[in-house]
Amino acid sequence: xxxxxxxxxxxxxxxxxxxxxxxxxxxxxxxxxEIKDLKKDQLETRIKIQGKxxxxxxxxxxxxxxxxxxxxxxxxxxxxxxxxxxxxxxxFIVTGKLTEYKNELEIIAEEITExx
Amino acid sequence: xxxxIIAVLVGILGGIFSGLTPGIHTNLLATLLLSLSPFLLLYxxxxxxxxxxxxxxxxxxxxxxxxxVYLGAPDSEGNSLAVLPGHRxxxxxxxxxxxALTLLGSFxxxxxxxxxxxxxxxxLPALYSSIKNYIGYFLLLASIYLVMRERKKFWSFFIFMxxxxxxxxxxxxxxxxxxxxxxxxxxxxxxxxxxxxxxVKIPKQKITKIKIEKREVAKxxxxxxxxxxxxxxMPGLGPAQAAIIGSQIVKLTDKGFLILVGSLETLGMVxxxxxxxxxxxxxxxxxxxxxxxxxxxxxxxxxxxxxIAFVVGLISIxxxxxxxxxxxxxxxxxxxxxLCISILILIFLMxxxxxxxxxxxxxIIGSFIGMLPSLVxxxxxxxxxxxxxxxxxxxxx
Numbered sequence: 001x002x003x004x005x006x007x008x009x010x011x012x013x014x015x016x017x018x019x020x021x022x023x024x025x026x027x028x029x030x031x032x033x034e035i036k037d038l039k040k041d042q043l044e045t046r047i048k049i050q051g052k053x054x055x056x057x058x059x060x061x062x063x064x065x066x067x068x069x070x071x072x073x074x075x076x077x078x079x080x081x082x083x084x085x086x087x088x089x090x091x092f093i094v095t096g097k098l099t100e101y102k103n104e105l106e107i108i109a110e111e112i113t114e115x116x
Numbered sequence: 117x118x119x120x121i122i123a124v125l126v127g128i129l130g131g132i133f134s135g136l137t138p139g140i141h142t143n144l145l146a147t148l149l150l151s152l153s154p155f156l157l158l159y160x161x162x163x164x165x166x167x168x169x170x171x172x173x174x175x176x177x178x179x180x181x182x183x184x185v186y187l188g189a190p191d192s193e194g195n196s197l198a199v200l201p202g203h204r205x206x207x208x209x210x211x212x213x214x215x216a217l218t219l220l221g222s223f224x225x226x227x228x229x230x231x232x233x234x235x236x237x238x239x240l241p242a243l244y245s246s247i248k249n250y251i252g253y254f255l256l257l258a259s260i261y262l263v264m265r266e267r268k269k270f271w272s273f274f275i276f277m278x279x280x281x282x283x284x285x286x287x288x289x290x291x292x293x294x295x296x297x298x299x300x301x302x303x304x305x306x307x308x309x310x311x312x313x314x315x316v317k318i319p320k321q322k323i324t325k326i327k328i329e330k331r332e333v334a335k336x337x338x339x340x341x342x343x344x345x346x347x348x349x350m351p352g353l354g355p356a357q358a359a360i361i362g363s364q365i366v367k368l369t370d371k372g373f374l375i376l377v378g379s380l381e382t383l384g385m386v387x388x389x390x391x392x393x394x395x396x397x398x399x400x401x402x403x404x405x406x407x408x409x410x411x412x413x414x415x416x417x418x419x420x421x422x423x424i425a426f427v428v429g430l431i432s433i434x435x436x437x438x439x440x441x442x443x444x445x446x447x448x449x450x451x452x453x454x455l456c457i458s459i460l461i462l463i464f465l466m467x468x469x470x471x472x473x474x475x476x477x478x479x480i481i482g483s484f485i486g487m488l489p490s491l492v493x494x495x496x497x498x499x500x501x502x503x504x505x506x507x508x509x510x511x512x513x
Contacts (some may be wrong), residue, residue: 015280017481018282025288044292061398061407068130080396102154
């Protein structure tokens with residue numbers, strides 16, 4: 001019988017496990033959805049939408065964008081890191097976590113790209 | 117006024133719960149509170165809810181020293197470099213003194229924070245704008261430094277990178293609350309498993325008064341104030357890394373180190389209140405929620421938060437010392453192994469509740485990664501690669 005130390009077992013599980021999770025995360029692509037189809041059972045999971053930027057406002061620490069895709073409107077939250085330079089009325093693809101605030105759905109943005 | 121007192125008391129209760137339970141972070145409770153806010157706002161104004169969060173967050177930074185000292189202690193024979201000063205004192209029967217030293221640090225940090233506030237309000241914006249373009253490089257340099265100071269450089273680099281890739285993959289998964297299984301596996305479960313493996317026997321604990329030179333206290337607090345200010349501007353670096361960097365600036369004994377750790381933790385929280393007001397950066401979950409609830413934060417609000425922090429700090433000291441006395445008595449009476457196992461079960465149930473089977477899977481993998489530093493005999497701080505690597509890449513790419 002092959003005798004393994006705890007260190008060897010930990011190394012194997014750590015490396016294989018990390019790569020399995022890396023693989024799962026690479027394989028799970030988030031699909032584009034219409035805003036009206038976002039449901040409460042998707043709360044706290046990652047979603048992707050596409051839409052036009054209607055307005056931007058801010059609180060200390062956050063920007064709050066309003067995005068619409070003609071099916072519905074949704075607020076998108078961004079944590080302040082750099083100055084926000086997004087032009088109004090342009091199309092953007094937003095990936096982020098769906099959350100709920102005051103009984104309304106909103107998205108905590110992870111990635112925003114302009115879509116021409 | 118009566119509302120504020122109630123909010124403070126409820127906040128303290130929440131902080132006791134999150135501080136004493138290993139693996140539960142105030143961020144989790146703050147997020148929970150935000151999701152309950154439509155209901156809560158019917159009964160309390162945003163400022164009252166924010167006071168509750170401030171009280172909870174501050175209480176947490178005082179009480180979380182208790183599980184840190186009393187739980188997860190490894191066997192002190194052998195790789196003594198990897199044993200934290202708090203655990204070392206516990207194994208010498210001085211757990212109570214270790215807690216008291218950390219609390220002293222936490223409390224001095226609040227006073228220091230209040231003294232520094234006018235200065236920080238004046239200089240933080242300039243300081244931040246002069247370093248903000250270099251944050252990624254700062255974090256990279258800090259990480260390289262933390263790896264290079266280790267005797268076993270290969271292992272520390274390997275574990276930093278492995279934890280980093282693990283962290284990035286987990287944060288990239290489409291799941292609920294990824295931070296809970298990520299952090300509690302690397303830092304909570306792994307330590308408990310090591311305690312079980314080593315079959316640790318906790319010696320009888322003595323309740324002793326703090327014996328430390330004033331100079332040592334001054335050195336620890338001075339170093340904490342400088343490092344703490346910088347660190348709270350940087351995402352990804354926590355009190356543990358700050359403590360290592362801080363203890364390089366000045367030479368400290370184990371006791372001085374404990375004061376440093378306590379003060380960095382609390383100072384980080386206090387400075388994050390100032391940072392959201394002066395540079396509009398939310399550096400932890402508690403502050404994110406406050407920013408959300410309040411919309412705008414005025415100087416008056418900030419002053420209220422600081423007063424609350426001071427009062428809650430005082431109360432928390434008495435609470436923590438009481439708990440430390442009880443823990444010191446109980447820890448030798450109860451079966452340490454059974455205690456560790458019950459906490460492990462609690463963490464696994466929480467992970468399942470928060471993030472289902474994927475949470476359990478991450479918890480298992482992370483626990484093995486988290487045991488590596490103790491098994492090869494290096495510091496656990498390299499595991500922070502799980503947050504540092506993604507943050508560095510975010511800033512540099």
